[in-house]
Amino acid sequence: MKRVLLIVGGGIAAYKCLELVRRGRDRGIAMRCVMTEAATRFVTPLSFASLTGEAVHTDLFALDEDTEIDHIRLSREADLVVVAPATADLLAKLAGGIADSLAGAVLLATDKPVLVAPAMNPRMWSHPATRRNVARLKDDGVAFVGPNAGEMAERNEAGEGRMAEPHEILDAIETLLGASPQKSLAGKRVIVTSGPTHEPIDPVRYLANRSSGKQGHAIAAAAAAAGADVTLVSGPVSIADPAGVRTVHVETAQQMLAAVEEALPVDIAVCAAAVADWRPDSEGGQKMKKDGSGAAPDLRLVENPDILLSLSRHHTLRPRLVVGFAAETENVIEHARAKLERKGCDLIVANDVSQATGIMGGDRNTVHLVAAGSVEDWAEMGKADVATRLVDRVAEMLVAK
Template sequence: MDRGKRVLLIVGGGIAAYKCLELTRRLVERGIEVRVVMTRGATEFVTPLTFSSLSRNKAMTELFSVTDEAEIGHIRLSREADLVVVAPATADLLAKMANGLADDLASAVLLATDKTVLAAPAMNPRMWAHPATRRNVRQLQDDGIAFVGPAEGEMAEKGEPGIGRMAEPQEILAAILAELDGDAGRLKGLLQGRRVVVTSGPTHEPIDPVRYLANRSSGRQGHAIAAAAARAGAAVTLVSGPVAIPDPAGVRTIHVETARQMLDAVEGALPADIAICAAAVADWRPVAEGEQKLKKQPGAGAPALDLVENPDILATISKLAKHRPGLVVGFAAETENLIEHARAKLQRKGCDLIVANDVSPSGGVMGGARNTVHLVTASGVESWEETTKEEVARRLVAHVAGLLGEPGA
């Protein structure tokens, strides 16, 4: 399906440039022609000769090269590709893309292209979180630029963990293949005119001013779903518990701490056409929150912790008599008997669809970049192969759009 396709890979000036060698090799193995454009900064990390050898095409670096312009030219280069990939997409490159600058070959190609552009950001976490970068990303997403990553992890700078690490080559490859196969492109307009509410992340239920009960959730899957729904044209409200990842661009995000706050925010966002409850809501909360930090008393043992059940957000929304969304989707995170528990949850909660996934510690789903899900409905089970959480989000949004049908149906 991908053989004969052409990818233009624009390599930015960051330490993650070395990962693009593996990406180039994997693309070529699939019969995809790869042409490489390198920024001047990228050549400080990897040589053009290395990319030329792996891609079997000359890696280009200069806008005003008489030879290169005569042979192909940056306009042809930008138009002959089926997809343009920017990796690593540095803060500088994103800023140039967002503002239409074209002072080198890479930025000139990006301004001249009429093809889909997929960016894989990579930068210091503080640079990624900076308001200027967030503004540029929002603008690029509004312009139709697709993104994969960044991920959370250790950075090149010692002691600087956080969001900003470039997605791994296999994740970028999966996103490239989805774009080339048309899966990502099919999202455009699928939810135009629809209103979507998504919950994401954990909730924190205070024990005292410094301690809380919570679930292990990064929010990555829920945030990816919100971003995909926005790309499909929906007006999206994301209700997020405490997470360390940035808000998706083009999405109205409401930040909450507790399950009760999350329920209030979801009800306040209704009416909506679709509700997707991907948050890992704490089932219980302490009956009373300590006004002061609970102190250990020598020989006294652990204090008793009286718990009360939290409101069930999924069941509440599913059973609303007024303003129930036309489609309510829940998630079932289980460590055993996955499908059996998901079917029971579907019936008990009254929702239309359960997305079930195995969150056993060995699977690495909680906080990880990949997921394996099963769609459970009253009529059966549809199992999807393991893939990135971004790809799960794209497929889920396309699926629910198909279930909902045309606006007004």
């Protein structure tokens, strides 16, 4: 029987968690409960204790019978941690790593997957601070279910912010616990490239593409959440390495290619990095100086290795599925189709990165999946959501192969 640690937040939706526990038991999922102080104002700990058959934990400094602090033991004994309802306050504390309560300490101490079911007023959900916290948590690999749109507890209030229904949360729990093998990447090896490459001109200057690495890192995190053994080869970025992922840091395209080849063989390769197409034919040993003539320096460029092409055409260790990215500023679909044919990969994820879209460095993306004979257009969504949906699609394609 799978064990879930349920952290009940302080919101009116806390009463739904009683139904969540009961239905979970019917599905063979055992739940143990942690309640925030605010949650006990809405539902009594006795109610959850009666349904779970176990003591409910509320005190950060409580010791168990072996004098072990509760948050350490609780974080280790669960297969999955679920936060429901996940209030704006809980999301902010989780995003900031604040552990001033038992719930916060458990979330900071756990090495298990975390699923949150947000519930709050629509204006709180749409507030920029909450949106930043949600984006950070998704980048960190936290899974989300909901919120849904509908009537709020407050009179004459409606919008997006209702906690997902118990059956929806249980479906998400079962998926994270591996109950959806047709979409699982368990046992699969995946390599993801992310970020830009820096091609040195001299000790202080370099050629590069504009790339934050947010999309590639999110894909690596989503693949790991789906059970894959993931190697992320990252160019220079300012974001944290995803949890549960083996990350190799590189600077140049040549270093990235070497790291990718070192990681082979793999089942799936996702080339999301914005690799510089060219590099200087030689790196100056000293900083280049202006000579006062107004003339530009003679900068000779040579073509960088094509990592996507190398993987797609690999004679002996080609991954079963190779996915490339096409960042375009015009004729997005046409250029993506041409790239798909030229590179010999299985799928191209294309997007418009012209200045008007604000995609480069942003938290949202609009992509088009271009395969042989088909194009699928996705609506704009967060980059973490793109990553989760793309991993699901890749898993389906792998099964079909």
